[in-house]
Amino acid sequence: MDTIEVIKNWVERNSEVLDLGCGDGEILKILSTESESTVIGVEINQEDINSCIKSGLNVIQQNIDEGLENFGDKSFDVVIMSQTIQVLKEPKKALMEVTRIGKESIVTIPNFGFLSTRLSLLFSGKMPVTGSLPKNWHETDNIHLCTIKDFEILCNESSINIIEKRFFNSSGNESLLAKISPNLFAATAMYKISQ
Amino acid sequence: MNESVGIVEPKKLTLQGKLDLECGQSLTDIEIVYETYGNLNQDSSNAILICHALSGNHHAAGIYEGEKRPGWWDSLIGPGKAIDTNKFYVVCPNNIGGCHGSLGPSSINKETGDYFGPDFPIITVKDWVRSQSLLSDSLGIEKWHAVVGGSLGGMQALEWSRLFPDKIKKAGIIAAAPKLSAQNIAFNEVARQAILNDPDFAAGRYLDTGQSPKQGLKLARMVGHITYLSEEAMKSKFGRDLKEEKLNFVYDAEFEIESYLRYQGDVFSENFDANTYLLMTKLLDYFDPADDHQGDLAKAFEAIEAQLLVVSFTTDWRFAPERSREIVNALIAAKKRVSYLEIDSPHGHDSFLFADEDYTKGLSSFLEN
Numbered sequence: 023m024d025t026i027e028v029i030k031n032w033v034e035r036n037s038e039v040l041d042l043g044c045g046d047g048e049i050l051k052i053l054s055t056e057s058e059s060t061v062i063g064v065e066i067n068q069e070d071i072n073s074c075i076k077s078g079l080n081v082i083q084q085n086i087d088e089g090l091e092n093f094g095d096k097s098f099d100v101v102i103m104s105q106t107i108q109v110l111k112e113p114k115k116a117l118m119e120v121t122r123i124g125k126e127s128i129v130t131i132p133n134f135g136f137l138s139t140r141l142s143l144l145f146s147g148k149m150p151v152t153g154s155l156p157k158n159w160h161e162t163d164n165i166h167l168c169t170i171k172d173f174e175i176l177c178n179e180s181s182i183n184i185i186e187k188r189f190f191n192s193s194g195n196e197s198l199l200a201k202i203s204p205n206l207f208a209a210t211a212m213y214k215i216s217q
Numbered sequence: 218m219n220e221s222v223g224i225v226e227p228k229k230l231t232l233q234g235k236l237d238l239e240c241g242q243s244l245t246d247i248e249i250v251y252e253t254y255g256n257l258n259q260d261s262s263n264a265i266l267i268c269h270a271l272s273g274n275h276h277a278a279g280i281y282e283g284e285k286r287p288g289w290w291d292s293l294i295g296p297g298k299a300i301d302t303n304k305f306y307v308v309c310p311n312n313i314g315g316c317h318g319s320l321g322p323s324s325i326n327k328e329t330g331d332y333f334g335p336d337f338p339i340i341t342v343k344d345w346v347r348s349q350s351l352l353s354d355s356l357g358i359e360k361w362h363a364v365v366g367g368s369l370g371g372m373q374a375l376e377w378s379r380l381f382p383d384k385i386k387k388a389g390i391i392a393a394a395p396k397l398s399a400q401n402i403a404f405n406e407v408a409r410q411a412i413l414n415d416p417d418f419a420a421g422r423y424l425d426t427g428q429s430p431k432q433g434l435k436l437a438r439m440v441g442h443i444t445y446l447s448e449e450a451m452k453s454k455f456g457r458d459l460k461e462e463k464l465n466f467v468y469d470a471e472f473e474i475e476s477y478l479r480y481q482g483d484v485f486s487e488n489f490d491a492n493t494y495l496l497m498t499k500l501l502d503y504f505d506p507a508d509d510h511q512g513d514l515a516k517a518f519e520a521i522e523a524q525l526l527v528v529s530f531t532t533d534w535r536f537a538p539e540r541s542r543e544i545v546n547a548l549i550a551a552k553k554r555v556s557y558l559e560i561d562s563p564h565g566h567d568s569f570l571f572a573d574e575d576y577t578k579g580l581s582s583f584l585e586n
Contacts, residue, residue: 038552062549068575075526075556075582082545082557092546 024194025130025212026052029102032128032186032214033057037099040064040123042086042116043106046073054079064090087111093123104130105210109163114176121182121217130212135169135205138192153192154209170205177215186214220296221287222254225279227318232351236313242338246327249352250318251275251310254294255302257358264358265300265584266349267309268366268373271441271497272489274317277309278302290367292572299577300584305362313348314340314497316490323424323490335421335492342369342504346376350384363584365389367569368536369497372504375525375544379506382522389580391528392569394540395514395547396505401535404444405498408437412491421492430491435482437494442481447532447565507547514547524554526583528576530568531561556583 023031029049033039037059041050044063047070053059063081065071074081084092087110101124103116108131110116120127132154133139142150149159155167168176170189177184189200189208200208232247252275257264267277267290278294280287293299294307311319314337322337353361364377364385371393378388394401412418415433423429446454455474470476510516525548529541538559548555560576562568568576 060552062555068579071556071558072575072578072582075579076586078524078586080524080554080556082549082555083559084557092542092549094550097550 023188023196025104025190025210028188028196028212029053029104029128030057032126033059033100035059038097039100039102040093040098041102041104042090042120043103043109044070044074044079044081046070047077047079047081049102049104050074050079051077086116090116090119090123093119095122096125098124099126100124101127102129103127105132107131108166108168110166113166113168114180117176117182117215118180121215125216126185127215128212129215130210131168131170131173132164133170133189133205133208133211134167135171136192136209137206138209140206152209170208170211173211173213177213181217183216184213185216188212221291222279222295222302224282225252225254225276225288226281227252227275229318230352230355232348232355234351236344236348236351238338238344239341240339244313244320244338247313247320247348247351248318248324249310249313249320249348251308251352252277252279252288253309254278254307255305257306261358262360263304263362264306264308264353264356266353266361266364266377267294267300267307268345268349268364268370268377269309269312270366270368270370271501272438272485272494273370274315275309275311275319276317278307290570292570293577293580299572299580300365301581304585308352308356308358310349310352312340312345314493314500316493321490322421322492322496332424333492334424335495337492337496339503340496340500342372342376342500343380345500346373346380349373349377350381353384359384361385363387363389365391365580365584366393367391368393368566369501369504371569372501376506378521378523378525379518380520382520385523387584388523388525389528389583390525390541390544391580392530392533392536392541392566393527393544394536395507395543397502398540402502404440405502407440408498409495411436411440412495415491418491421495423491429486431486434486434489434491434494435479438485438489439478439482442478444535445566447534447563449532449563450565450567453563514543515550518548518551518553521548521551521553524556524583526556526558526580528558528560528569528579530564530566530576531559532563533566533568535566 039061041063050061139150189204190210191197192209276288277290278288311317364374371390374388412433415430417428418430458473506517507514529538545557
């Protein structure tokens, strides 16, 4: 399964879903049409917001780094934060907020421990530029990259409960290797978490 | 692509039935002047109602024969524009209490045979929305595709979604607030005092004397106008520029900003009615949909069915983005379908009148999705 299929599996039908950093609304569109969920996104990029509005999705222009106090405790069945936590100023705070707002949350991270990232750094001696981390160090929005190990340590320290996790290779699909040794072979990791 | 709707003419009709006002009085035979742009489709499903703000009127787009100045929202309404008249049938009425042709303080009170003047009942945003609903009935529009407005117009759009949930599909609430702050009311009070203390105001019966309180109205507008502009916009447009090359040590208008404000005030006082201005500032002060719900805005929004778009502008300090966010957050808490845009624009509160690309794209996407 790919990331979107897993999300579709994890989100029950007719759920209320908040997607923090929803981009052009790809996930929300699928969840609202296929899973009949009530969805709303938070995004900061104007073009992405326009795409969401064009698709008839509800989207709030808001900077996640400036806080999420406007969303009540457990006010959504599922909060999604996909490939977003690494661009935030305070990932730990964001993680706490995500689990405060959602009864359950789905967080996806790019894994910096991925083999090709490690090899890229080892052999080139330069900051890795890979499929899931496509930009140069001075151009990237990613300021808080972590490995799967790091992320799980943070969850543990923050008393965040990992309900389920899935690992994906660089083409975005689940694979045996990624399952056996995720920190080495998974390009992306997806967690279902709660407080 | 972005053309004007061209030459337009105002229309007039008399609303059927009685309008019971919040203040306890009622109005009948209400004359409403309005304009329309574009064509109503077969099933009357493409109508958009435009609500004007404090000093606005029904002339939202196009130009009048022989005139050069287009309607106040011509930048957004027209073929290919944000509110696309190729797709939508756009209706903009002059609200009751106004001074551009609809029933207002200068109209004749049939009960007394004299003009209303200061005796015109105090209207509220709810009253306006109810009068607009009567207008929809007269026009044969059962459900608006959208109701859109900026500032006080946005408040009407919000109120529409609350009061007539089944008669509105979408609401565009632009540069608005859920209620006025103490500072907002304070500015309105200064404006009112300027009018009320003008000797020519004559307790509101100035039509009898032939002398209208122009000085008071001018001052009121000057104060208001300051709140419509951002400090940034004023700085870049005027800075400390002088009209002449040097200071003359006199009390005449020496700085450009002084003469600009005086000019704006003069033009306004020639074209606007003092009683209407008093009424509209009062109506703004009274607006508070949460008031019936112990201050709980989310509760006040419970009945809403429409899809809403809330838009604010970064340099607007009259109704700052925080005020729009109050609306948005209450809508989220009430689990309503809302989108929110915070547009980076330098024009202060007046930003809603400018066709900034992010803003117009967002609005048209919302109306057309």
